[in-house]
Amino acid sequence: MTDAVDLIDVDFLLTSEEIALRDRVRSFVTTAIRPNIADWYDKAMFPTQIIPEMAKLGLLGMHLNGYGCPGRSAVDYGLAALELEAGDSGLRTFVSVQGSLAMSAIHKHGSEEQKNEWLPGMADGTTIGCFGLTEPDSGSDPASMKTFARRDGDDWVITGHKRWIGLGSIAHVAIIWAQTSDGVRGFIVPTDTPGFEAKVIGQKLSMRASIQTELMLTDVRVSGRALLPNVKGLRGPFECLNEARYGIIWGVMGAARDSYQAALEYSQTRMPFDRPLAGFQLTQQKLVDMAVELNKGTLLALHLGRLKDAGRLAPHQISLGKLSNTREAITIAREARTILGGNGVTLDYSPLRHANNLESVRTYEGTDEVHTLVIGNHITGIPAFR
Missing domain, CATH: 2.40.110.10 (Butyryl-CoA Dehydrogenase, subunit A, domain 2)
Known part of the structure; x- marks a missing residue:
């Protein structure tokens, strides 16, 4: 199934350490999230009991250095976000709110006293x-x-x-x-x-x-x-939002991948007209379109992650990644649902759950319209927000 997802050998571009971390998070999602997520979603329940395990995996404040934080790379954080959102957007959002927003605000803009007071407990999950x-x-x-x-x-x-x-x-x-x-x-x-x-x-x-x-x-x-002493004005929250937006670029590809895999597996076992659904040309076109955009989006996320680790990632590039990958992830999740037919509207299958979640992801940390205007401003030099 791996070869049916990674058509361009993105793994070749990852280090062995990055792959090992990704696989640890994937295993956590497989054992702790997948068996339970339909029930949590149905009951509108956030599973606080998994917070300690997330902390042990080093997922909280993952990209921050010092003060008990894991100090991992931007690519490491992105790979973790992708795997978490393959489980559910809500679980990746927890890590984002805790680390990319709340912890980043203190880490970037707080005093030494504030960092020492709050960040260790937030990194180990005892302080939310x-x-x-x-x-x-x-x-x-x-x-x-x-x-x-x-x-x-x-x-x-x-x-x-x-x-x-x-x-x-x-x-x-x-x-x-x-x-x-x-x-x-x-x-x-x-x-x-x-x-x-x-x-x-x-x-x-x-x-x-x-x-x-x-x-x-x-x-x-x-x-x-x-008072956070080291920032004044909207630069403060915007710097934190850009951390969260970066995680979204990766995360939504996890939701897209899970949706694609669910549709592919279903199409190979569903037998309309005495043949696998996967054997019909229209189904193959849907699967190919999904796979192509999934691979493009993952490659974009990885490229932006390498830029971030090199200190070269610019705000308009974050906007491009958030706009493009979220838009394509929604399209993939919705198309995957069509392959599942009526069964796809139940929580037995993930694509419609992902599609519903992605409507929120598309809105928060900057709507499509806001990111379009950020990119437009960069291209033309003319701000069009007002």
């Missing part, structure tokens, strides 16, 4: 973080956020409302971005602080094995030491 940027009326335009932090002596008092915040209800600490009299600033807010409330968003049609929440902050008082 969330990242409060998006608001009900400001998703793609975070500059219009209304959450405000005011100085009161040596303290800060934060009031506002965040929405679509992953892990908010199980988090021990929240990274909250707020307007101040000195521009947008980030704050480390323990979630047991009086005035902090997290409410789970229910009745979702997507990302059901994941947690999304609303955060309400009512006169939440934190000390001056809660």
Whole structure:
């Protein structure tokens, strides 16, 4: 089955260490996620019991150095994200929110005291973080956020409302971005602080094995030491978002691969008109189209990962990868479902679950429209956001 997936020998471009790490994560997905994901998705349940094993695999803050973090390469992180999302987007999202968003904010912008206080526990999974940027009326335009932090002596008092915040209800600490009299600033807010409330968003049609929440902050008082001291303005959250977007470029190829493999296996055993479904020309065209885009997308992810490890990855390149790979992954998942016929709308098979999840992935960390305009700005030199 490997040869039916990796048509261009992408593995030849990986080191033995990278392949070994990928295979460890793949084994974890096979044993801990695949047998249970349909039930978790059906019950809209995030499996907190697997967090310690994820930590033991070095998946939390995987690409960060020091402070108990694993310090792996960008390609290592990408390969892990691909394997996790082959299980389910919600499980890869947990790793992204914890490591690429919450931990990265502290690692990039925090003081030494803050890093030593928070990062070791977050790396070992005993402390869960969330990242409060998006608001009900400001998703793609975070500059219009209304959450405000005011100085009161040596303290800060934060009031506002965040929405679509992953892990908010199980988090021990929240990274909250707020307007101040000195521009947008980030704050480390323990979630047991009086005035902090997290409410789970229910009745979702997507990302059901994941947690999304609303955060309400009512006169939440934190000390001056809660302020992330080393960044001011939207550069702070955007640098973290680019870490998460990079992981998506890889992750969605995992969802696409799993969808393709499910359709291929089904087509070889389904026997309409006394022959395998895989033997029909129209089915083969679907499978070939899926395989071609899967291989192209994986190669793009690997190239961007090598650029990131070399310190050469630019924001427009992240946007290109996120836009292209997410778009193609959705197409693959939907096409795979057609090969499964009516059986494909059940949780016995993964493609429609992946397709539903990918609708969320397509929206968060920058919509298609936002990434199109980022690339357009780079090509033309003319910003077209307003």
